[in-house]
Amino acid sequence: MVTRAEAVTRQLREAILGGQYEPGARLSEMALADGMSVSRTPIRAALSVLFTEGLLDYEPNCGYVVRRITLDDAIHIYTVRATLEGLAARLAAEIGLAEAERTRFEAVLAEMERLVAGKAWKAEQMERWGELNIAFHGMICAAAGNGYLASSILRTRTLPVLTERGLKTFFAERAVVWWDRAAYRRSQDDHLDIGEAILARQGTRAETVMREHIERAGRLIHRKLAIGSEAALALP
Amino acid sequence: MVTRAEAVTRQLREAILGGQYEPGARLSEMALADGMSVSRTPIRAALSVLFTEGLLDYEPNCGYVVRRITLDDAIHIYTVRATLEGLAARLAAEIGLAEAERTRFEAVLAEMERLVAGKAWKAEQMERWGELNIAFHGMICAAAGNGYLASSILRTRTLPVLTERGLKTFFAERAVVWWDRAAYRRSQDDHLDIGEAILARQGTRAETVMREHIERAGRLIHRKLAIGSEAALALP
DNA sequence: TCTGTCGTTATTGTGTACAAAAAGGGCAGG
DNA sequence: CCTGCCCTTTTTGTACACAATAACGACAGA
Numbered sequence: 202m203v204t205r206a207e208a209v210t211r212q213l214r215e216a217i218l219g220g221q222y223e224p225g226a227r228l229s230e231m232a233l234a235d236g237m238s239v240s241r242t243p244i245r246a247a248l249s250v251l252f253t254e255g256l257l258d259y260e261p262n263c264g265y266v267v268r269r270i271t272l273d274d275a276i277h278i279y280t281v282r283a284t285l286e287g288l289a290a291r292l293a294a295e296i297g298l299a300e301a302e303r304t305r306f307e308a309v310l311a312e313m314e315r316l317v318a319g320k321a322w323k324a325e326q327m328e329r330w331g332e333l334n335i336a337f338h339g340m341i342c343a344a345a346g347n348g349y350l351a352s353s354i355l356r357t358r359t360l361p362v363l364t365e366r367g368l369k370t371f372f373a374e375r376a377v378v379w380w381d382r383a384a385y386r387r388s389q390d391d392h393l394d395i396g397e398a399i400l401a402r403q404g405t406r407a408e409t410v411m412r413e414h415i416e417r418a419g420r421l422i423h424r425k426l427a428i429g430s431e432a433a434l435a436l437p
Numbered sequence: 438m439v440t441r442a443e444a445v446t447r448q449l450r451e452a453i454l455g456g457q458y459e460p461g462a463r464l465s466e467m468a469l470a471d472g473m474s475v476s477r478t479p480i481r482a483a484l485s486v487l488f489t490e491g492l493l494d495y496e497p498n499c500g501y502v503v504r505r506i507t508l509d510d511a512i513h514i515y516t517v518r519a520t521l522e523g524l525a526a527r528l529a530a531e532i533g534l535a536e537a538e539r540t541r542f543e544a545v546l547a548e549m550e551r552l553v554a555g556k557a558w559k560a561e562q563m564e565r566w567g568e569l570n571i572a573f574h575g576m577i578c579a580a581a582g583n584g585y586l587a588s589s590i591l592r593t594r595t596l597p598v599l600t601e602r603g604l605k606t607f608f609a610e611r612a613v614v615w616w617d618r619a620a621y622r623r624s625q626d627d628h629l630d631i632g633e634a635i636l637a638r639q640g641t642r643a644e645t646v647m648r649e650h651i652e653r654a655g656r657l658i659h660r661k662l663a664i665g666s667e668a669a670l671a672l673p
Numbered sequence: 674t675c676t677g678t679c680g681t682t683a684t685t686g687t688g689t690a691c692a693a694a695a696a697g698g699g700c701a702g703g
Numbered sequence: 704c705c706t707g708c709c710c711t712t713t714t715t716g717t718a719c720a721c722a723a724t725a726a727c728g729a730c731a732g733a
Contacts, residue, residue, distance in 0.1 A: 204715095206716080231683095440686065478686075678732100696711105701706105
């Protein structure tokens with residue numbers, strides 16, 4: 202059986218990443234305990250874990266608040282993420298994909314291409330593309346054969362990134378994208394290049410393109426948020 | 438005032454990283470509570486934090502044990518660290534050092550050079566060199582101006598890395614090095630190159646040299662540990 | 674009216690009792 | 704003699720009570 206502390210941790214993490222709490226919101230132990238029908242003990246354990254994970258801020262005797270991440274922080278995180286995913290791409294290229302992986306990899310790339318190139322481009326297609334995109338990056342991560350790297354990358358994707366004035370929380374996994382189709386096309390071109398490089402065992406090329414691919418996303422987000430438009434996020 | 442939970446966390450972290458517990462050792466809550474003259478509550482909080490940090494393994498209803506990191510894990514961590522410190526070096530070069538930073542930076546490099554080039558090379562000099570080495574890498578980290586990057590690098594340096602058969606725990610900060618002087622010379626040459634590149638604002642060069650610099654340390658450790666010699670660690 | 678201090682109140686930190694689950698040992702059966 | 708089951712024991716998980724600390728507000732003095 203799973204302990205209540207674990208269940209609460211998962212629930213709270215989902216809630217925070219899902220944007221159910223405003224950035225800066227205080228998380229009172231009693232309130233949470235009442236709301237979740239457990240005692241304060243598992244709540245405290247969960248809060249301490251989420252603090253260590255970087256989702257909450259904490260001050261002794263003052264309690265926990267949902268972490269407020271600035272635009273600069275988001276850029277910093279994207280910079281690190283670009284480098285790490287670049288490393289993953291290089292390793293994947295150097296190690297090479299097994300037969301089954303390769304098949305699936307090519308299938309994912311092909312379906313993304315069909316979507317982007319197709320006539321229909323509605324919410325349904327965008328959502329599907331988002332899923333495939335996550336799968337694409339995930340496969341490269343896995344193919345790199347470095348668990349520590351994988352978990353480091355995961356960390357860069359699960360931090361709640363939020364605007365300064367805008368109160369919306371959003372985070373990379375959700376892949377809600379609100380910009381024009383050309384951006385998808387450009388992103389997909391990168392994917393094709395990266396895929397080609399990996400399959401051709403060209404490590405440096407894969408690394409370079411991947412890094413630029415992610416950094417572009419960071420710049421896009423920065424620009425969109427800086428001019429105060431609605432939150433826009435790529436998971437490119 | 439600092440809470441007991443925080444104090445216990447710090448103490449326990451030090452103890453684990455310092456190698457006071459065998460890898461795989463069970464950490465009983467009651468035993469720790471008795472030993473530290475506090476109740477189980479702060480102990481539990483500390484253990485949960487250290488688990489989240491990756492220093493401990495945990496199984497519900499079974500308790501915590503000191504994490505056993507394999508040689509492969511260590512290599513993986515070093516690979517990530519090499520990439521991240523490379524990134525830091527590049528950013529530092531691109532941003533440039535402020536006047537005060539630059540002065541201190543050059544002073545550190547010069548003292549390291551004096552030590553390595555000097556006649557005396559005993560434990561005292563090695564220890565001092567280790568300190569300066571940490572300072573050198575730390576300054577680059579800080580100069581990169583990316584807090585997320587800095588904390589990510591820190592994480593790669595505080596993981597307990599231990600041999601499979603050998604029971605010794607050792608970790609990067611301690612910088613205990615047991616190999617010949619030539620390795621220091623080589624390391625210092627790298628430092629000079631990196632320093633030169635950063636001061637000359639040559640980002641790519643700084644990144645490349647730094648990455649190789651750290652990866653060499655990883656390879657050295659791998660080789661030393663793989664052939665079963667005494668643990669040897671560079672903090673290069 | 675502003676400001677500083679004091680007391681109240683709410684919230685967190687710690688200790689401890691009890692419940693629940695797993696580990697270990699003893700016993701019976703094969 | 705070995706194996707499997709059951710009971711005991713130990714250890715962890717949870718709840719709750721109390722202590723300690725910080726936030727808030729009222730009041731008095733300037």
